[in-house]
Amino acid sequence: MNVWDWNFAGQIIPALLNGLRITLIATVLGSLIAFVLGLVLAILGRGPRPVRIVVRAIVEFIRSTPLLVQVYFLFFVLPAFGVVLPALTVGVLALGVHYATYTSEVYRAGIDAVPRGQWEAATALSLPRTRVWTGVVLPQAIPRVLPALGNYVISMFKETPLLIGIGVLDIVGQVREVGGQSFRYVEAYTLAGLLFLLLSYPASLAVRRLERRRAVR
Amino acid sequence: MDNLGTFLSVLSQGLPFTIIATVAGILLTIVLSFVAGLALMSSSKTVRVISRIYVEGLRGTSEVVQLFWIFFALPVLVGFQIVPIWAGILVLGLNHGAYGAEIVRGAVQSVPRAQVEGAIALSMTPAQRMRRVILPQAVVEMLPSFNNLFIQLLKSTALLSFVSINEITRQAQQVLVPRFNPQAFQIFLLLLVMYLIMSLVITAIMRTLERVAAARVGRKPSARSRSQATGAGIA
Amino acid sequence: MPSVEKSGADPMIAFDGVEKRFGDNVVLSELSFTVAPGEHVCLIGPSGSGKTTILRLLMTLEKCDAGTITVGGTSLSHMEKNGKLVPADEKHVRDVRKRIGMVFQQFNLFPNMTVRGNLVEAPTRVLGLSKDEADARAKELLDLVGLGDRIDSHPTQLSGGQQQRVAIARALAMRPDVLLLDEVTSALDPELVAGVLKLLSDIGSSTDITFLCVTHEMGFARDFSDRVMMFDGGRVIEDAAPEKLFTAPEHERTQAFLHAVVDR
């Protein structure tokens, strides 16, 4: 038996692409949650002291524990509360919440980097609080943090395969099935790895370009 | 909560695997980070290219894929199966070492040029300059980022449950949940708390090291916290 | 010690047709001068005229684009191998460097070592002195610079003036033939300047080290040096004994420069 069978490699391609579709869906939806929830956490993190402490504790807890366990947690615990969701939805939720704790730190750094004078100027104009955020602070903070957010999207993309733990058929889930049927793992996992590299390496080069163009912090 | 004792004892059976994988993974990560990080700055182009391929290759492919590759593809290529826990440690170390290499490179390059020139003016060899002057100062810069990286590594040990290593996540998911399904909430909460405690231990150790290292270069402990180091984009 | 006396000996430092460019910016061109053994030479001139660059070339922190530089008769850029002149390797450069010490404007002490560590590091590792020898030398030098009681301090616990004294001691610990000083007092608070300059004068008069100093302290240049070289636009425009250069400068650029400096 040859170590590498081109014929078989060719047969895997459709499964890979099928899995890629799921992986991309999970990444895009997960990122959306992470972007929005992270911003909420970052803004709450600047709220009154009790809120700040609770938010920080939650963020630390989620950041310090494995995403896989959080995925299991949601998958096995939600039904007990009568919430039965498809595995992919659970996965997206877990990815989004987990990465929101990372993005909240990114936003926090970006917000901290907005000069104090900007807040003071906005206050001097008696702008309402929400307008200070949406009109003055965030438009300055968010462009600065785009590269860091981009890096987390790439990280999330590479972490979606752990959703196979709850039966989501992403790239790895697909090739695991195909490889398992014929006991040909070399082609399956090598191609899966190359597919990840093919997408994430150019993406991280693009982020680095963006990083160099905008001075981050 | 009457089953708490059972939960604890079943999870504890997995603890040695989690701890061994974490500690050995961290040690391998440190070695690879320094070797690859210094190689990234080598004067030899070949060495630079090889280390760059290692770093980008391991950062660019998914850790789960790397794990399956070493468990299922590598044995076909080399003709034998590595002891699972060793293979697990190898993946953890190789993967996080690639991230650590960039930490080492960044920290070494952040040491002011004037320090190097001070050492040149004393006729030190390039190796002496690196070992005696640059690295001791760079290590102070690296520690907060390494703290993050080690916690990422601890979290990654949960992936070893995919390849039948009986660490704590697998104990919970394969042993406890099938038996006590209605109590999944308690089981996973307990599991999460165990991880939290281990990452607090890592942070406590790293903070102590940061203080010691900062004192050795005559600085107050750095204000840069672990979370800020993450904000800079290490994931 | 007037320079005339020494002109018969081989020079300690010799620049011959040296050119240095940074990109398109020609910083030094066709620069030639010599410094005799034991001579004290000060370089003065406006900012950006290339004074630091000269010291950095000597310390091999920069490479020159044309011409040759020799220290004690040994070329910095070339060495003899099987009777042929070949580009210098790292070891050759290091051997020349051992004869040269340098004190920087910003001190450049190693923060990861104590004062003692800073002083014994290179003597033990580069010169191969035993720990005890290096330690004795460190103590002796720290006494000389007036910091005998600070041997176990961290550089960051010292004032700027004290750090600069340690840096001077560190350079002397290598027993250099040549000492390069680049504006060693310009990062110091005004009240600390005099003490450091006094220390340098004492060292100058009690050793036979060859000094090449860049300074903006005209009083120091006048008292300390045997010769002063005025730089402008990458060339020496006036080279004379301090008595002459400071009282009756020939070149009008020198006059203008001295005016500007004294008026400050």
Ligand SMILES: Nc1ncnc2c1ncn2[C@@H]1O[C@H](COP(=O)(O)OP(=O)(O)OP(=O)(O)O)[C@@H](O)[C@H]1O
């Ligand atoms: N590393 C470098 N890269 C590019 N240009 C440089 C570099 N170092 C020095 N230069 C340029 O070389 C010229 C001479 O610099 P140098 O530092 O030798 O001047 P200087 O006489 O010591 O001035 P100062 O009195 O301000 O210290 C300047 O125009 C400077 O901009």
Ligand SMILES: [Mg+2]
């Ligand atoms: Mg200068």
